[in-house]
Amino acid sequence: MGRIRILPDQVANQIAAGEVVDRPASVVKELLENSLDAGANRIRVEVEAGGRRLIRIADDGHGMNRDDALLAFERHATSKLRTADDLLSIATLGFRGEALPSIASVARVTLETATGDEAAGTRLEIAGGKILHVDDAALPRGTTIAVGDLFFNTPARRKFLRAEATELAHVTALVTHYALAHPEKHFELLSATHTVVSAPPVTRTAERIYQIFGKDTLAQLLPVAAEIPLAHAGLPEPPPWKKDPDEPVRDPGNLRLTGFYSKPELQKLNRNSIYIFVNKRLIRDRLLMHAITEAYRNVIPPTSFPVVLLFLEMPPGEVDVNVHPAKTEVRFRQQSLIHDFVRDSLRTALIKARPAAGFLAALDNAPAASPSLMPPATSPLPGSPESEPFPPQPDSDPDAFQAVRRDAEPFELTPRLPAPVPGKLPFAANGFNPGGWGDRQAWGEAAAALFQPASLPPAGDCSPAAGDAAGTNPVAETALVEAEQAAANLNHLGSLRPLGQLRESFILATGEDGLWIIDQHVAHERVLFEKILRDRQIEKVQRQRLLMPMLVELKPWQMVVFARIAEELERNGFEVEPFGPQTLAVKAAPVGLEGTALERMLAEVIEQSSADSDEPKQNEDLAALRGRIAASIACHSAIKVNTPLDPVRMEWLLLELAKTSHPTSCPHGRPIALLYSWKEIQRAFHRI
Numbered sequence: 251m252g253r254i255r256i257l258p259d260q261v262a263n264q265i266a267a268g269e270v271v272d273r274p275a276s277v278v279k280e281l282l283e284n285s286l287d288a289g290a291n292r293i294r295v296e297v298e299a300g301g302r303r304l305i306r307i308a309d310d311g312h313g314m315n316r317d318d319a320l321l322a323f324e325r326h327a328t329s330k331l332r333t334a335d336d337l338l339s340i341a342t343l344g345f346r347g348e349a350l351p352s353i354a355s356v357a358r359v360t361l362e363t364a365t366g367d368e369a370a371g372t373r374l375e376i377a378g379g380k381i382l383h384v385d386d387a388a389l390p391r392g393t394t395i396a397v398g399d400l401f402f403n404t405p406a407r408r409k410f411l412r413a414e415a416t417e418l419a420h421v422t423a424l425v426t427h428y429a430l431a432h433p434e435k436h437f438e439l440l441s442a443t444h445t446v447v448s449a450p451p452v453t454r455t456a457e458r459i460y461q462i463f464g465k466d467t468l469a470q471l472l473p474v475a476a477e478i479p480l481a482h483a484g485l486p487e488p489p490p491w492k493k494d495p496d497e498p499v500r501d502p503g504n505l506r507l508t509g510f511y512s513k514p515e516l517q518k519l520n521r522n523s524i525y526i527f528v529n530k531r532l533i534r535d536r537l538l539m540h541a542i543t544e545a546y547r548n549v550i551p552p553t554s555f556p557v558v559l560l561f562l563e564m565p566p567g568e569v570d571v572n573v574h575p576a577k578t579e580v581r582f583r584q585q586s587l588i589h590d591f592v593r594d595s596l597r598t599a600l601i602k603a604r605p606a607a608g609f610l611a612a613l614d615n616a617p618a619a620s621p622s623l624m625p626p627a628t629s630p631l632p633g634s635p636e637s638e639p640f641p642p643q644p645d646s647d648p649d650a651f652q653a654v655r656r657d658a659e660p661f662e663l664t665p666r667l668p669a670p671v672p673g674k675l676p677f678a679a680n681g682f683n684p685g686g687w688g689d690r691q692a693w694g695e696a697a698a699a700l701f702q703p704a705s706l707p708p709a710g711d712c713s714p715a716a717g718d719a720a721g722t723n724p725v726a727e728t729a730l731v732e733a734e735q736a737a738a739n740l741n742h743l744g745s746l747r748p749l750g751q752l753r754e755s756f757i758l759a760t761g762e763d764g765l766w767i768i769d770q771h772v773a774h775e776r777v778l779f780e781k782i783l784r785d786r787q788i789e790k791v792q793r794q795r796l797l798m799p800m801l802v803e804l805k806p807w808q809m810v811v812f813a814r815i816a817e818e819l820e821r822n823g824f825e826v827e828p829f830g831p832q833t834l835a836v837k838a839a840p841v842g843l844e845g846t847a848l849e850r851m852l853a854e855v856i857e858q859s860s861a862d863s864d865e866p867k868q869n870e871d872l873a874a875l876r877g878r879i880a881a882s883i884a885c886h887s888a889i890k891v892n893t894p895l896d897p898v899r900m901e902w903l904l905l906e907l908a909k910t911s912h913p914t915s916c917p918h919g920r921p922i923a924l925l926y927s928w929k930e931i932q933r934a935f936h937r938i
């Protein structure tokens with residue numbers, strides 16, 4: 251007898267479950283996506299014990315008839331796909347026909363579903379992949395799926411589950427982010443003890459952000475929107491001889507980006523605050539992460555990350571979603587086009603908005619970027635490699651650890667969760683109890699009343715505007731308008747009137763908006779940085795010959811780095827020749843750079859460039875190197891602090907700063923100009 255055997259379905263499903271379901275949040279993700287695919291407008295998620303004991307999701311979608319309900323738990327059973335060709339243009343979140351059988355193989359599941367067209371709905375119980383009961387039941391249109399005792403039959407998996415609060419935090423992050431992608435739908439997340447998320451329908455994403463995170467968060471974010479027509483569809487065209495001449499020319503469609511991005515003053519230590527949705531699917535994607543980082547290059551420090559909510563829409567044929575079992579990764583058919591579109595749209599938005607940093611906000615956001623917008627150890631995607639321990643272990647990176655400790659409090663995108671109190675949902679008498687749920691008394695009344703507005707649970711205190719429908723709530727509306735108007739910008743820098751200097755280091759200036767404080771060194775640094783980059787672009791960098799060549803001693807490894815960047819340095823105005831094995835003779839340098847500043851600048855660039863590996867992406871390295879050289883020259887030749895400036899020079903500096911693309915921050919990411927707004931001043935003096 252041969253050795254090879256076909257695995258029983260049960261085992262195959264458990265293996266598939268290993269890829270799809272690794273924690274309660276991944277169950278919630280699959281069920282939420284199913285509800286959205288079913289066209290639900292209202293989705294209510296309830297969890298007990300962080301989802302380990304119970305996860306229940308109720309939706310008002312199109313439901314299933316009895317046959318479909320039974321089929322749904324079969325492997326590779328899906329209503330979303332028929333032929334292999336359909337795979338090329340998937341418009342639904344699910345398509346693999348794997349989620350329900352996978353979940354059912356590692357938990358006890360009860361499904362209640364009705365289409366509304368038939369006399370009776372269906373109630374189905376299934377445990378460890380085995381169907382226990384199928385009954386008719388009187389149910390409203392929609393589907394409710396309860397998943398209890400997750401991993402009850404796979405103890406090894408169960409062991410990997412984290413504390414209840416952590417699992418709940420993951421679930422919260424997930425629900426929150428799907429709520430962001432669908433402002434027009436009603437989302438609720440309830441734990442046994444309180445309402446964690448309550449987001450009634452609103453018309454705009456800004457309102458949803460306000461609803462979930464509150465006014466302060468909204469005030470730190472700026473909207474972005476861009477759209478381009480695609481020149482051609484991403485799929486390869488059939489060869490001309492195979493083309494049907496009668497076939498109408500297909501419109502390749504548009505590429506659309508909407509979302510929110512943070513002002514440069516708000517910086518994070520990791521990527522956890524960047525959320526990317528492609529056709530409303532939450533994904534992680536290195537390409538787009540890179541595009542976002544590029545957009546913020548030389549606006550925030552290279553070690554910091556912005557907060558970005560990015561919604562990309564494109565024809566389904568432009569993106570392959572079938573690349574990861576948990577559907578959390580995608581592959582774009584026109585990768586570089588999408589990368590550049592995202593980078594350029596964000597950068598243009600930043601240049602246009604030129605958001606001014608408020609004085610008080612800058613104090614709060616001071617250099618130690620807070621660690622993450624997520625609750626402890628959380629990432630929006632199950633098993634995401636981006637998720638980092640919180641707080642970081644002291645031995646891993648002492649500085650980061652200190653920064654986190656110092657700044658652990660402010661600004662969290664996800665509402666902070668109160669400590670979990672052991673308890674059960676009022677309607678599940680004994681935790682998971684498949685038999686008991688047939689009894690409408692036990693939970694059915696609650697479920698029946700689920701979609702009656704009067705049955706809404708009271709809003710929890712952790713959700714700033716929980717329960718507010720921003721569209722109908724005047725307070726929410728006012729806050730929204732205020733937050734949108736509050737974005738003072740730097741467009742009027744050129745018309746400011748300088749009053750004088752503070753300690754010969756900061757320029758004080760007045761304008762319509764209020765009182766401005768401008769850091770003269772970083773302001774000049776930004777002006778020079780952009781000029782150097784421009785001049786370099788057109789090969790017009792001004793150089794000056796030194797009266798005497800300056801000799802610079804380098805260590806052997808520095809000589810190696812120097813050799814690599816010598817050509818770029820030359821194009822930036824340097825004339826350097828070897829003078830012995832470890833000495834360089836600098837004969838000319840960019841205008842404005844001399845003496846020790848010149849020496850320090852060279853050492854700095856060599857030091858920074860030593861980290862560069864021989865990465866394959868040559869162009870990218872070159873752009874980064876140019877940026878570094880320009881930033882370093884600018885920094886070392888800019889006006890220093892403790893330098894007196896006459897009014898003419900101050901005015902000149904403000905005018906020049908106004909002309910730059912990013913007057914918000916210096917190339918290293920420090921703020922340049924802070925505004926004490928007229929409103930803040932009036933408030934501080936109790937005039938309003």
Ligand SMILES: Nc1ncnc2c1ncn2[C@@H]1O[C@H](COP(=O)(O)OP(=O)(O)OP(=O)(O)O)[C@@H](O)[C@H]1O
Pocket residue numbers: 280284285288309311312313314322323327328329330343344345346347348349350351392393
């Ligand atoms: N909440 C729901 N409302 C209506 N139909 C549902 C719901 N959940 C699941 N279904 C039906 O059950 C089928 C199987 O669901 P399942 O999640 O296992 O697969 P899928 O969504 O098609 O693909 P994937 O495995 O990628 O999620 C779906 O195709 C859908 O027809």
Ligand SMILES: [Mg+2]
Pocket residue numbers: 280283284343344345349350
């Ligand atoms: Mg699914």
